[in-house]
Amino acid sequence: VTVEEQIQFLRRGVNEIISEDDLAEKLKKGKPLRVKLGVDPTARDVTLGWAVVLRKLRDFQKLGHTACLIVGDFTAQIGDPSGKSKTRKQLTPEEVQENVEAVKKQFFKILDPDKTEITHNRNWLGEMKFDDVIRLCSRYTVARILERDDFEKRLKENRPIAMHEIMYPLCQGMDSVELKADVELGGNDQKFNILVGRNLMSQYEQEPQVAMMLPLLVGTDGKEKMSQSLGNYVSIQDEPNDMYGKTMSIPDDLIANWFELCTDVPLEEIAEMEGQMKAGEANPRDIKRRLAREIVAEYHGKAAADEADRYFVETFSKRQQPVDAEEAKVPAEAYQEDKVSLPALMTALGLTESNGEAKRLIKAGAVSLDGNKVAGLEPAAPEEIDNKVLKVGKHQFRKLIV
Amino acid sequence: VTVEEQIQFLRRGVNEIISEDDLAEKLKKGKPLRVKLGVDPTARDVTLGWAVVLRKLRDFQKLGHTACLIVGDFTAQIGDPSGKSKTRKQLTPEEVQENVEAVKKQFFKILDPDKTEITHNRNWLGEMKFDDVIRLCSRYTVARILERDDFEKRLKENRPIAMHEIMYPLCQGMDSVELKADVELGGNDQKFNILVGRNLMSQYEQEPQVAMMLPLLVGTDGKEKMSQSLGNYVSIQDEPNDMYGKTMSIPDDLIANWFELCTDVPLEEIAEMEGQMKAGEANPRDIKRRLAREIVAEYHGKAAADEADRYFVETFSKRQQPVDAEEAKVPAEAYQEDKVSLPALMTALGLTESNGEAKRLIKAGAVSLDGNKVAGLEPAAPEEIDNKVLKVGKHQFRKLIV
Numbered sequence: 001v002t003v004e005e006q007i008q009f010l011r012r013g014v015n016e017i018i019s020e021d022d023l024a025e026k027l028k029k030g031k032p033l034r035v036k037l038g039v040d041p042t043a044r045d046v047t048l049g050w051a052v053v054l055r056k057l058r059d060f061q062k063l064g065h066t067a068c069l070i071v072g073d074f075t076a077q078i079g080d081p082s083g084k085s086k087t088r089k090q091l092t093p094e095e096v097q098e099n100v101e102a103v104k105k106q107f108f109k110i111l112d113p114d115k116t117e118i119t120h121n122r123n124w125l126g127e128m129k130f131d132d133v134i135r136l137c138s139r140y141t142v143a144r145i146l147e148r149d150d151f152e153k154r155l156k157e158n159r160p161i162a163m164h165e166i167m168y169p170l171c172q173g174m175d176s177v178e179l180k181a182d183v184e185l186g187g188n189d190q191k192f193n194i195l196v197g198r199n200l201m202s203q204y205e206q207e208p209q210v211a212m213m214l215p216l217l218v219g220t221d222g223k224e225k226m227s228q229s230l231g232n233y234v235s236i237q238d239e240p241n242d243m244y245g246k247t248m249s250i251p252d253d254l255i256a257n258w259f260e261l262c263t264d265v266p267l268e269e270i271a272e273m274e275g276q277m278k279a280g281e282a283n284p285r286d287i288k289r290r291l292a293r294e295i296v297a298e299y300h301g302k303a304a305a306d307e308a309d310r311y312f313v314e315t316f317s318k319r320q321q322p323v324d325a326e327e328a329k330v331p332a333e334a335y336q337e338d339k340v341s342l343p344a345l346m347t348a349l350g351l352t353e354s355n356g357e358a359k360r361l362i363k364a365g366a367v368s369l370d371g372n373k374v375a376g377l378e379p380a381a382p383e384e385i386d387n388k389v390l391k392v393g394k395h396q397f398r399k400l401i402v
Numbered sequence: 403v404t405v406e407e408q409i410q411f412l413r414r415g416v417n418e419i420i421s422e423d424d425l426a427e428k429l430k431k432g433k434p435l436r437v438k439l440g441v442d443p444t445a446r447d448v449t450l451g452w453a454v455v456l457r458k459l460r461d462f463q464k465l466g467h468t469a470c471l472i473v474g475d476f477t478a479q480i481g482d483p484s485g486k487s488k489t490r491k492q493l494t495p496e497e498v499q500e501n502v503e504a505v506k507k508q509f510f511k512i513l514d515p516d517k518t519e520i521t522h523n524r525n526w527l528g529e530m531k532f533d534d535v536i537r538l539c540s541r542y543t544v545a546r547i548l549e550r551d552d553f554e555k556r557l558k559e560n561r562p563i564a565m566h567e568i569m570y571p572l573c574q575g576m577d578s579v580e581l582k583a584d585v586e587l588g589g590n591d592q593k594f595n596i597l598v599g600r601n602l603m604s605q606y607e608q609e610p611q612v613a614m615m616l617p618l619l620v621g622t623d624g625k626e627k628m629s630q631s632l633g634n635y636v637s638i639q640d641e642p643n644d645m646y647g648k649t650m651s652i653p654d655d656l657i658a659n660w661f662e663l664c665t666d667v668p669l670e671e672i673a674e675m676e677g678q679m680k681a682g683e684a685n686p687r688d689i690k691r692r693l694a695r696e697i698v699a700e701y702h703g704k705a706a707a708d709e710a711d712r713y714f715v716e717t718f719s720k721r722q723q724p725v726d727a728e729e730a731k732v733p734a735e736a737y738q739e740d741k742v743s744l745p746a747l748m749t750a751l752g753l754t755e756s757n758g759e760a761k762r763l764i765k766a767g768a769v770s771l772d773g774n775k776v777a778g779l780e781p782a783a784p785e786e787i788d789n790k791v792l793k794v795g796k797h798q799f800r801k802l803i804v
Contacts, residue, residue, distance in 0.1 A: 074532070074533075077533070077536060078536055125532055126531070126532065126533065127531075127532075128531065128532040129528070129529075129530065129531055129532070130476070130527055130528065130529075130530040130531070130532075130534070130535055131476075131479070131528065132532070133532055133535050133566075134479065134480055134566045134569065135566075137564065137565035137566035137569065138564050138565065138566040139564075139565075140564070140565045141562040141563055141564055141565065142544075142548070142553075142557070142562075142563040142564070142565055142567075142568055143557060143560070143562065143563065145565065146544070151544075155544070155545060158545070160543040160544075160545065161543055161544040161545065162539065162540050162541075162542070162543055162544070163539035163540065163541075163542045163543065163544055163547065163568070163569075163572070164535075164536045164537075164539035164540040165544075166544055166565070167535075167536065167539065167565075170565070
């Protein structure tokens with residue numbers, strides 16, 4: 001594979017490379033590059049958004065390069081303030097450790113373990129003493145750090161920035177120095193931090209890393225960046241039907257973007273599908289079914305993808321209701337005297353997290369019985385619900401048995 | 403001694419106490435207070451300016467309180483940025499240690515060793531790891547730190563502030579937490595740092611320290627704060643004649659202020675002398691002689707003060723030249739062929755630091771031979787200078803012997 005072919009392949013879905021010339025220079029040496037990705041285990045699920053950079057890392061692996069995955073067990077305590085408008089809660093070392101264990105397994109659903117080095121930044125950052133921190137900090141000015149968009153914005157709006165937050169970029173930069181990274185990958189919001197690393201490496205007389213920024217995947221709501229705190233995410237651990245259903249719920253104008261960032265479908269094919277949709281020659285729902293199948297196949301295999309597709313077609317497309325809804329016995333705790341409280345029932349069956357959530361869904365018109373919306377919160381007589389299909393939200397069905 | 407009398411005594415020369423009520427509350431408990439003074443060994447001489455706060459600490463000792471002197475062997479590496487318009491050079495641990503040894507001896511020319519605790523902040527700050535630094539930093543916002551006058555000014559003027567500089571106030575604050583200080587003393591430029599300590603102590607659930615700020619002594623130039631880097635200082639190690647002569651060189655309008663801050667002469671007496679000078683009833687030079695005697699007596703004893711006074715009167719007042727100038731043999735290295743280079747001579751005799759300095763002094767008209775200004779830089783024939791008194795600057799005389 002020539003250098004130009006490698007760059008062509010790597011460029012897919014990438015927003016910015018600083019700089020492509022530097023990348024070409026490094027590739028020309030013919031040695032495997034050390035490609036850094038820092039992951040802060042501040043949550044337990046690897047989402048499709050997170051997977052965008054992990055998949056890019058796999059692209060490097062496919063070309064024979066080494067993935068250097070840094071588990072930010074030290075930096076997670078600070079909490080990356082990138083793009084945040086307020087100080088994040090500091091995680092305890094125990095919370096961090098639990099998250100680390102949870103996400104590590106998920107990485108290898110995407111990465112090739114044989115070409116992956118995993119290191120923990122506590123190994124070096126945790127060993128630094130106050131003297132070392134001072135020496136590190138002396139290499140950067142306050143003004144340069146505060147130039148970062150989100151810091152600048154918070155300062156201007158008089159929103160607090162805690163002193164420890166502005167050390168985050170330096171920590172991330174030290175990781176690059178420690179790792180002697182050739183390339184660092186990250187979302188667009190990581191550009192500043194990655195460039196700090198580039199700069200620190202020069203100061204430590206190393207060849208500076210290439211910065212490669214990828215777009216942030218928009219979540220299922222079609223508006224915000226996919227994020228676990230916003231609830232608009234798909235986890236790569238989601239069950240096939242759930243993963244498929246959530247993908248089908250994205251707005252049509254995201255389809256092409258998700259194809260580019262979440263699948264390996266060739267760009268020409270994506271462009272073709274996009275053209276067909278625009279010309280009215282293809283039903284977006286069918287294109288989206290292909291997208292959902294591709295995504296489920298990536299994490300659960302082709303058979304599971306086909307099965308999820310079949311389930312979806314039966315459940316949603318044909319009847320808006322499944323032929324084979326799971327049966328559920330109405331449990332004792334759902335009863336209020338001799339009637340059944342629907343919120344208590346939904347929560348007891350695990351369809352909602354709490355009675356409060358259940359009530360909100362009912363009020364929002366998202367709950368139905370045999371296709372008829374549940375109008376109010378009054379308890380129902382058992383005979384009114386027996387043998388009927390309870391639908392909660394878009395994807396959950398239970399055939400109730402009193 | 404009542405609480406009110408103690409406060410009355412302590413208030414002398416003090417600019418601000420935050421707050422006097424808090425101080426009264428602490429004194430009422432009847433236990434010796436822990437009075438903190440942090441000293442950063444960034445230089446080797448204790449100046450009269452530095453002595454102002456040391457003397458205030460001694461005032462506390464006179465009332466039975468404990469002086470807690472913190473040698474900032476850790477913070478000296480950062481260099482206190484208070485009042486500075488640019489980042490200070492970071493000292494090496496070795497440089498710091500040499501300075502520590504040099505200044506420690508000088509402290510006890512002022513303080514009572516039996517009521518003094520000396521600690522080094524490397525003992526706790528040096529033990530902190532990066533985690534600890536992050537936890538400490540999380541207690542303060544960037545905006546609050548940047549409110550400090552000098553930081554604000556530098557930011558506005560786009561002058562760099564290194565990241566480590568803004569940690570200085572937090573370090574100083576941690577010293578107070580570690581020491582459980584009741585009072586912290588400092589110059590006016592320390593107000594911000596001392597209040598950070600007050601705030602951090604509250605956060606660590608300690609009773610916050612009282613902040614006591616003293617004015618910064620103006621140097622012998624009558625303009626700038628006394629400082630070793632500006633050369634407008636009197637060291638408490640200066641020889642009696644030198645200390646006396648430098649004091650005599652201050653402008654008359656500083657006399658009362660120096661009396662208040664550098665001596666124990668009662669305030670009423672100072673006010674009286676000031677009145678006499680203003681009314682033209684006393685010659686400022688005579689009042690200044692008393693000031694110089696008081697200062698020399700403080701550091702060298704009364705006999706030395708009297709001797710310095712006698713020397714001054716003979717040297718300067720009566721003849722502008724001493725009757726007993728030290729004899730100095732013109733050394734071989736001062737010769738250029740068979741003539742004597744005055745700059746080389748002055749430097750060889752230790753009267754100037756370099757030939758460059760010597761040339762500047764000659765050009766400035768500050769060098770004379772037997773009372774006649776040296777006009778140019780041409781080498782002199784030995785017989786022209788033999789047995790003549792060479793005067794360099796205001797205070798240095800040598801009787802030259804060829």
